[in-house]
Amino acid sequence: MTAADVTETADPAVAADALLQVRDLRVSFPGRGRRAPRTEVLKGVSLDIRPGETLGLVGESGSGKTTIGRAVLGLVPVRSGSISFDGELVHAAGRARRRALSRDIQVVFQDPYTSLNPSLTVGDTLAEPLVAHGTGPREARDRVRDLLDRVHLPADAAHRLPREFSGGQRQRVAIARALALRPRLIICDEPVSALDLTTQRAVLDLLLDIQEETGTAYLLVTHDLSVVRFMSHRVAVIHRGEIVETGDAADVTRAPRHAYTRALMLSAPVANVAAQRRRREAEEPCRLTGAP
Structure with a gap:
């Protein structure tokens, strides 16, 4: 079938x-x-x-x-x-x-630290899926260097453990691991x-650059x-x-048709305090109930 x-x-x-x-x-x-x-x-x-x-x-x-x-x-x-x-x-x-x-099909999870093995170096983490799919040691090392460069991490990152990186850097490692096998779809x-x-903006920009260069599809x-408006x-x-x-x-985020989508938009915070107060007042009649 x-x-x-x-x-x-x-x-x-x-x-x-x-x-x-x-x-x-x-x-x-x-x-x-x-x-x-x-x-x-x-x-x-x-x-x-x-x-x-x-x-x-x-x-x-x-x-x-x-x-x-x-x-x-x-x-x-x-x-x-x-x-x-x-x-x-x-x-x-x-x-x-x-x-x-x-x-x-690969995945990037929410928490970059728990999705990485704390006892493996970054280089071993990135090489693991390559070796599992039959890549030779030398080719795997070259691919690891390429991946680190692709996510804007220094070459010596391969010899360090996940705990030595910031949250944003660990998420870059997770993205590099997802890219290792050159997938056609990544679930983010x-x-x-x-x-x-x-850091959010830097990681999102990285994902957009990767998509433009590789043609990888994302389920975000x-x-x-x-984030949806910026990425999707x-x-x-x-x-x-x-x-x-x-x-x-653009259509859904600017002029949503469903009441639940409109309620989601009203619940999103905005930087202006007065505008946020007005949105909260407007939100009360349909607080994420999905009712018209």
């Missing part, structure tokens, strides 16, 4: 050349008690990402946005629906196929939310509409496990 056998999305123009296709995805987790009903986290989610495109997936905490990324990575079981990559259904792929897919799960504002999972070509807004609005980033 291929992606052609799966129901199309509402936007055929996007679906026609999509690199990643998610169709009617449903994910549920067991309840806490033996007889407790299962909790449905995703309720029929569909989305597409084209080659070289950034899709911003935005929603509040608990909306299910991170679960979508984990499902694409094969880290949570899919109850129903499908996930296809480059025309191949992969949601039920076995271990060997998942390992092969890691060349094409809140990649800058743990960083200060100045975030709660921050300002298109936006999908998720609320309580359902996509409630999709469209071009």
Whole structure:
């Protein structure tokens, strides 16, 4: 079976050349008690990402946005629906196929420190996926130097441990590791939310530069509409496990149609105190309820 056998999305123009296709995805987790009903986290989610495109997936905490990324990575079981990559259904792929897919699909997690092995040097961390996929030692060392240069870290960083770096530098290491196998899609799960504002901008600029040079597609999972506006070509807004609005980033962030998206925008902080007060007053009638 291929992606052609799966129901199309509402936007055929996007679906026609999509690199990643998610169709009617449903994910549920067991309840806490033996007889407790299962909790449905995703309720029929569909989305597409084209080659070289950034899709911003935005929603509040608990909306299910991170679960979508984990499902694409094969880290949570899919109850129903499908996930296809480059025309191949992969949601039920076995271990060997998942390992092969890691060349094409990588991830950058929110916390750069916990996502790095504290006992491995940066050089060993970056070389590990290369060696696992059959790269020779000399070629791996050359690739590590290239990766460090690509994320603007000094060559001697290869001999240092993660704890010797700042949060922003560790996130650069995590990005370098994601780039090691030259993937076609990177899932960025809140990649800058743990960083200060100045470092956030530097990391986002780096991700944009990488995308321009390599053509890598991003699934950008975030709660921050300002990050979505800065990074994304298109936006999908998720609320309580359902996509409630999709469209071009400029259209969705400037003139959202759904009440939940409008409430998200009102809840985002602004630098001007008076403007923030007015926005909070406007927010009261629809405080992230999704109601019109």
